[in-house]
Amino acid sequence: MSDPKHTRVLIIGSGPAGYTAAVYASRAMLEPVLVQGIQPGGQLTITTEVENWPGETEVQGPELMVKMEAHAKAMGAEVIADHIQSLDLGQRPFTAQGDSGTTYTADAVILATGAQAKWLGLPSEEKFKGFGVSACATCDGFFYRGQDVVVVGGGNTAVEEALFLTNFASKVTLIHRRDSLRSEKIMQERLFKNPKVEILWNHQLEEVVGEDNPLGVEAVRAKNVKTGDIIEIPCKGAFIAIGHAPASELVKDQLELHSGGYVKVKPGTTETSVPGVFAAGDLTDHVYRQAVTSAGMGCMAALDAERWLAEQDAP
Structure with missing residues (x-):
């Protein structure tokens, strides 16, 4: 078995929240690793016209996600086509196991696994x-x-x-x-x-x-x-077409959840009940559930992770 792949920040999920987190984490020189999951790009890849993305009167969902992935890569994020099947948040570094057989370890984790059809x-x-x-x-x-x-x-x-x-x-x-x-x-x-x-x-x-x-x-x-x-x-x-449920199976017994499975975060932040683990996008948002709000939370998660890691590194 190969050695574990370690990163400062492991981002799980590849919708607007995940890719935006990757952009900001990369700009913070954290060299993030993003694992895309079963559906790279998330729900927007099965959406046609998107008419409410700022700056775009109309854009195809899959096209928007291709652009976001390219942006994350251009900033320096490592984007991996794999699916996380298990995640251990019991001790640091956190450990995740991919379907590919790869073991990922991380000092901080950003969860952006989104939601699935009901x-x-x-x-x-x-x-x-x-x-x-x-x-x-x-x-x-x-x-x-x-x-x-x-x-x-x-x-x-x-x-x-x-x-x-x-x-x-x-x-x-x-x-x-x-x-x-x-x-x-x-x-x-x-x-x-x-x-x-x-x-x-x-x-x-x-x-x-x-x-x-x-x-x-x-x-x-x-x-x-x-x-x-x-x-x-x-x-x-x-x-x-009766909506979506948060994809929180990975963490249902490890993080505090609410409102039918959404990951609970500290108000005004993306901090979860486990220090060093952050959540963004539809996984935690049961109110707005929009691509633009997911992207905003992805930004917040990366900044929260950067600050938290800086505090851990401080003497």
């Missing part, structure tokens, strides 16, 4: 995952050209997915369990004006129906939450 937990949903059931319209929408699809949810994620799918599908039915949407008003206006979209209010998804050989979705069944009546909606694709 699922409804239905047996039929699980059965057809990858065979008509998806949580990523930008990944799979192309496969439904000229087909009818449904989207489940009522927030920004659901409206974004539904609008994107109108580029391919012949009809998009949005199923929402309430009688109003939670998404931004400007997005709601776009949705309501789109002739391809139909909204099924006060309904929740009960079952995905399809063929077994080969596996494929044929319809979904939705229940009226007020009357209990069940209706069947023919479709070839079902997109679950």
Whole structure:
């Protein structure tokens, strides 16, 4: 086995928070190592148009993340394509184990693992995952050209997915369990004006129906939450868009969490319950959850780590 790879600052995750932390840590001459994870670039790599990134009227999500990665590398950060499968925060230096077999040790850790799509937990949903059931319209929408699809949810994620799918599908039915949407008003206006979209209010998804050989979705069944009546909606694709959950599995038994798994930080900082461990981005933010706020927290985490390391080095 090779010797452990040591760094002053180990950054775990590669979305806006991780890459921004890498830029600032590099400028502080900390020579950070950033481990990208399973989805390099994070959620923005499965987003199309980004219209709220300062300085860019419109930019493609994947393009923005390629630029951020290049920026981090140009500043001197070492970016590694690996996935951290375990992390020991019990003693310093902190130790992380990668899927590649590499052991990483670090004087400080910045966690920027982001969030992952939520699922409804239905047996039929699980059965057809990858065979008509998806949580990523930008990944799979192309496969439904000229087909009818449904989207489940009522927030920004659901409206974004539904609008994107109108580029391919012949009809998009949005199923929402309430009688109003939670998404931004400007997005709601776009949705309501789109002739391809139909909204099924006060309904929740009960079952995905399809063929077994080969596996494929044929319809979904939705229940009226007020009357209990069940209706069947023919479709070839079902997109679950009910939000995201923080990717805190690595630290769930080591750091203080709150609000369903988000890493808790000291107010006004990125400091976690373990000195020398910092958290930024969607992993800790259950309120704003924006790319720009994640980037801002990445900056904060690098500066917090720099100050903390300086205090440890002081005589």
